[in-house]
Each structure stands twice: as structure tokens, then as C-alpha cells.
Amino acid sequence: MARRPPLCTDGSGIWAQPVPAAFDEDDDPDERVRLLAADLLVHRLLSALAFLGSHARDRCGTTGTVRVEVDLVDRMHSHPYAPPEPVARPGQPRPERLYPLALLQHGPCPPGEFACRHAQAEATALLDDLADAGHGLVEACSLLADQLFHAFGIAEASPVTPAGEIRRAAWNGPLQTAITGWADKNGVPQSGQ
Template identity: 70%
Template sequence: MRINQETFAQHEPALRGAQPLLGQDDRPFKAVSVQSGGLMLHHPRVRSRSDLAYLYTDGSGIWAQPLPTEFDKDIEPDERLRVLQADVLVHRLLSALAFLATHARDRCGATGTVSIEVDLVDRMYSHPYAPPEPYPRPGQPRPGHVYPLVLQQTSPFPPSEFLCRSAQGEATAVLDDLTDAGTGLVQAGSLLADQLFHAFGIAEAAPLTNQGEIRLPAWRQNVQPGITTWADHQGVPLTDH
């Protein structure tokens, strides 16, 4: 992808107005900037806690996503756990695969097979490629306590057996399968999600099947309508088993 004034003017409005979260109308990116090697998508006002994406000119890309978690404030601070809902993790993973694949194929003309890596970390400095965590300067507050992650699936699917600080998954996929956002996307997402879930002691990511289906009972009721509408539109089969 060549970046110049003409191509930036062409891509910037579409990227700034993109709704990449499947089945949702949210727009996580408010600004698009030129960076060395490509484009950066971000939210200038809340950049330290917002989605951040880099779309490189060779078709590669990365999307860092702050996932919403919950914890029980009534529990003693030393015993608190951060609960990550399984359908949130899976939904964000599918959305990232489709969004980055679209950039690779439709903007950069990439074809064939792509390599994918996904990393889940409890905070930025837990990432294997992150820089060393800086020490606070005198007078600055120390970073808050980071609570370990647990992964919560809807009943009757099994919950986490282990706490987790980080998890990683790797896979290859056909680029067109990801960009077309059909059963091929769900199959690739299932393979990657299973690897992340294994770090929590869960054998399979219940929201997806390896046949490329959406397992609807594994999604919470408040998010079922959105994922169902998306699946119907893309021809992705739904299953109750």
C-alpha cells in the first residue's frame, strides 16, 4: 500500500468511521495518523486505555484491545480476581481477524496464507514484546495492583481451573477465509481461542466450534442478538450443542 496525500485522503475517512466489532455499531477508532511503515488508528483523548491498531504498508497489522473485566469489590483486595467473559474474548478475536485481514487483502493486495499470533496479557508490561516497566519518578503514584485473570464461560460450560497472567495462540489461515468473515473465519478463531483457553485449564472455547459454527448457548443473552444477526448475514451456522 503506497501512502501519499491522495491515498491517505482516500483511506482516512473509512478507517476513522469503521465499525470493526462484528455485530456491533461501536467505533473504537477516532483518529488515523501516518506512522513509519503504515497507519496508526487510535483515540487521542483516551489513548492510554483505548484500542490501538497499526496497519502496515506490506499488509501486516496489529490491534491491541483493552478487554472489559469485572471483579467483586466485596472480596478482600488480596483475593480479588479479574473476570473476563469468554464471549467477550472470542468476539474481539473474531473482529480483529476480520479487520486486519481486510486491510491485508483489500488495501495491500495480499493473497494466500497468513500467519496469525494472538497474545492475552493481564497488563501491557506482561506482554513478551513489551518494554521494561518504568519505575515511577519521585512523587508519582506507583502503579495499581494487577489482579490475576480468570475466564468465565456461561453455564453449563466449564469455568477456569487456573489463574492466568498471559496466554498465546498461533495459527495460519487462508486470507480470503478471514476477509470473507464466514465459516472459515470462525474455524480460525476457534483454533486460536482454544489455545488461549488452554492456559486457563479449559479444553475448548465453547462460543465456537471447529466446524465453523457459533455455539449460541455459550454467549450471554445480552450479546446473543448481535452475534446472531451477524452470523445470519454472513451465512455462519448456529448450533445449540
């Protein structure tokens, strides 16, 4: 049975989900990191904002502006509001070693240089922009993604622009096909770079 995100009747909600990551190939365990694909992270952020915006406006009748907070953590217990990690009791397996996150970004902006365990972003957005899933959604996503990417030493998220455009060159494989199709359908401008 799939878990549904916690949604409230006042329009608020939470979207929590793991983002797939791959380990780098460093032989030294102390230097290893988990690599997140920047385009996948931005895709998940766009999806979450559109879903939560639609819930608030279309299901709950909420209007106006909303406050959005995004937390990216290396594991659930690293979140500032998460319960403390359970202590392993005798006979229980020890938790696996944790590795910090690093962002792998393609396209016109340079890749990240830092690894981190927690990144946070927050912004205010127009609810209609999020729920309409168009140009305004991409603008809000860009603002939030840029803040998250700063924690990794990246000045700007390549997949989206502050002007609300999709940068095709920053998306890879099936995600590029999916995002350009979505952008065409919703009237979101695209740039080659």
C-alpha cells in the first residue's frame, strides 16, 4: 500500500519522499559521497509544488500567498524536526554508515564543489502559480532550488531559471523528454542553454 502525503483541510501539506542517489567511486570510505542528479531533484521539487498547490487551492479552497519550506536531508533523522535516531539494542544491526550528499549538475552552470548533510530553502509564492503548474511554478521552483543548491556551492540551479524557463541542456535522458513535453503543454518557455 502506497503512503499518501499528509494533507490537511486548511490547505497545508507535506511531501516527503526519498530522492535516488548513487555512490561516487572513491575508494576511501571517508571521502565517499552520494550523488544526487540535479535535474531529478528539480523534477521532484516541481512535482511536489504543483501537487501541494493543487491540493490547497482546488481541494481546500485556499487563496492568496503561501509559505513554502523545503528541507533536503541525507536521512530522515537528520531533519531538524525529526525524532531522534533510535539507539541500537544488543542483537540489533547497527545503522549503515552515512555519506553526505553531493549534487551532480550538467548544463551551463558549473557543478557543485561541496558535500552536505542538510540543505534548506524557503519562499513565499502565489498559490495560483503553483496550482496552475506553468511559468509561475517554475519561477518559484527556481527560487527554492537555487537556495538548496547554494549549500552545495552552486550559485544557480541549471535545470530552471529565475525567469521561469526550463533549460533543456540541463536535463538528461527520459527526464528531458518528459520536462520538455510538460513545458510545451503548459506554455512554459524553454531555452537551449
